[in-house]
Amino acid sequence: MSIVTVQLGQCGNQIGFEVFDALFNDSHCPGGLCSKRENEAYQASCKERFFSEEENGVPVARAVLVDMERKVISQTLSKAARSGRWKYGQHSCFCQKQGSGNNWAYGYSVHGPRHKESIMNLIQKEVEKCDSLSGFFIIMSMAGGTGSGLGAFVTQNLQDQYSSALKMNHIIWPYGTGEVIVQNYNSILTLSHLYRSSDALLVHENDAVHKICAKLMNIKQISFCDINQVLAHQLGSVFQPTYSREGSFHYRRNPLGDLMENLVPHPEFKMLGVRNIPQMSENSLAYSTFTWAGLLKHLRQMLISNAKMEEGIDWQVRPPLSGLPPLGKMSVNKETHFNTSIANLVILRGKDVHSADVGHHRALKRVLCAEHLKIQLSILPG
């Protein structure tokens, strides 16, 4: 089943490009740990989800690009075309001449209704190209005007028009020290609207990803390109094909369905986060070895202590033992550090995945695995 991606605003479009690039590179990566047959099955599954076929064999991303001004979209289209290996559909973009001016109201009440027809038509065309639709993945930022305002409007319309399709919104939480002055207004307005119309909100915080770039990837001068690549890496590990433990070696067909089923048990709690391990630069990868036990231990502690990356984890935080009264020495502060998640999903990727013992953590629901190239691991708490 396929996912149609809607990229909104400068942020959405820049991230969207990196996501498709990462997905494509991952599925076409030479050399690997599994057989040719498995490789081909993986590639085919990934392709079905995110790319459609073009006449001359170049895969076209299943995406609709929307922005209120032209610069970013033209940049994105040319970057994709330059790579030569995949590209965006020529007619899958919609732009206007003047941006939204960081004004949520502009995006939602002016641009939205004005361009509703055109944008929904573009999405319709993309949907028709799919054999079966799993749902929509909408990438947007919360601080700006187009991504936030128009994003909220589009999500609402998708709910009206495609009520049976799932929608996951990928929202970017702005920097705490401010990148847009009215970001608080825009963010609150967006969240309140999305909460009603979206099925799941996958949150990425600029601050957290920035720290990952600085500490784990060791990048000296971090650009938005670096940040987006880390983001794309994390998203890729969530969306690439997986198969369930019980089942055979056939890949699961409904990515969004799986995620929602496991992570959104109650419609009121739909904010998701991603934790990825290991996250490091390509250079360091050659010098590291991993074991499942070690990775899982780190990941579990990351979850418990609410850390976003594998460095600087607070190992002192422990979950309270069920049924027993809290120890007298535990201060109130310690308790608030403990992450209470409603649902978790672990995705394991890599060699000997079946030997990994995920343990008996209480809230753990399901485990999806994939025998493929990179060793990835993520947990998504609700």
Added chain:
Amino acid sequence: MTQSVVVQVGQCGNQIGCCFWDLALREHAAVNKKGIYDEAISSFFRNVDTRVVGDGGNISKGKICSLKARAVLIDMEEGVVNEILQGPLRDVFDSKQLITDISGSGNNWAVGHKVFGSLYQEKILEKLRKSAEHCDCLQCFFIIHSMGGGTGSGLGTFLLKVLKDEFPEVYRFVTSIYPSGEDDVITSPYNSILAMKELNEHADCVLPIDNQSLFDIISKIDLMMNSGKLGAAIKPKSLVTSSTGVFKKRQEKPFDAMNNIVANLLLNLTSSARFEGSLNMDLNEIIMNLVPFPQLHYLVSSLTPLYTLADVNIPPRRLDQMFSDAFSKDHQLIRADPKHSLYLACALMVRGNVQISDLRRNIERLKPSLQFVSWNQEGWKTSLCSVPPVGHSHSLLALANNTCVKPTFIDLRERFIRLYKKKAHLHHYLQIEGMEESCFTEAVSSLSALIQEYNQLDATKSMPVEDLPRLNIAM
């Protein structure tokens, strides 16, 4: 891509405008090597086939044929405009986009505003409409004028009302040159205060600049160049004051260097809207973010670096120095000390090879020394443009909505009151039809109200941030 039209009024406005167009051409020539008329150029220039007579010559794509500036030149005496039309830029201006008269306004705001305003209203409207028609999507009018004279101040502010009525959706950015302490025009306080009232009511955003600060910046650069410090060879093209790329010992025209600074300001302001970058900022975003209340739309600006040393390797320390300089009172384009006053909002527009981590690091470093208003502690707006200005590898424009503009206004009011108490020179104004004493009193009370607003904000400076009661979520 949107277009902007520049309206230059009066001698000062036209001279600055001239420097602006010169620099704009250089910038686009440096960036656009292939000579294709692209969207970046179209924001300020039209591509015209000069062989076609009349209006049909506009070419929207393809190679550059002949560039015409999207400008309207207005002056009530012919000298300055004629000089421009005979100078090196004569082909850039459309000869139909001029409005001139012969006698000038005599440093009298009333003549500029009331007499010439009513006389030329139709003609002005016609020229503005024409330039708007040539635009695909007009976003902004840039008005350049001085406050102390007669034409720039009077007719320039008359224009604002016309623009507001005729094009209500188009933003009006005004670059105003305020008179310095030792200004040579005696009636400049009257002219400025009368003009301020119009700016208060009809402008969307004002960038106040004063001659003394520009002069101080020039002196600083001169000092730097003549001191002959070891390793301090400056790249000649990189001076924020240079226009021709050749370093001249003495500028031919006395105000050229200062005008170039203002021209650079306008270019940097629009750079993120014209060129690509990883975090774009359009002109409407400037107004959206930096103007919290409609009355408080005066932005203090500063440009750094003022020059680039010929040393190619720029260690991060120099980059950080650029950020620190942007907040020092020596680099502001108006007499102001933003560090010791209250910030309502601040925008940092970076050009060149600067990434988000550099920006973040510097914001975090400088934040503790700056005071932000209690309801907007994270009042930063940032933008990154990948194209640096000509001759530099990176540059920073800081726009601050800060209460440090208050002293300039208070000063202006003092000088006004000193003259007005004696009713000196008043009869020149009152003899113009439509002018009465009430115009003066209204103008000064409008300014006083503005100063009062800033005072109120300043009073909240030392108050602790109020902690509002929050809802408790039941677990």
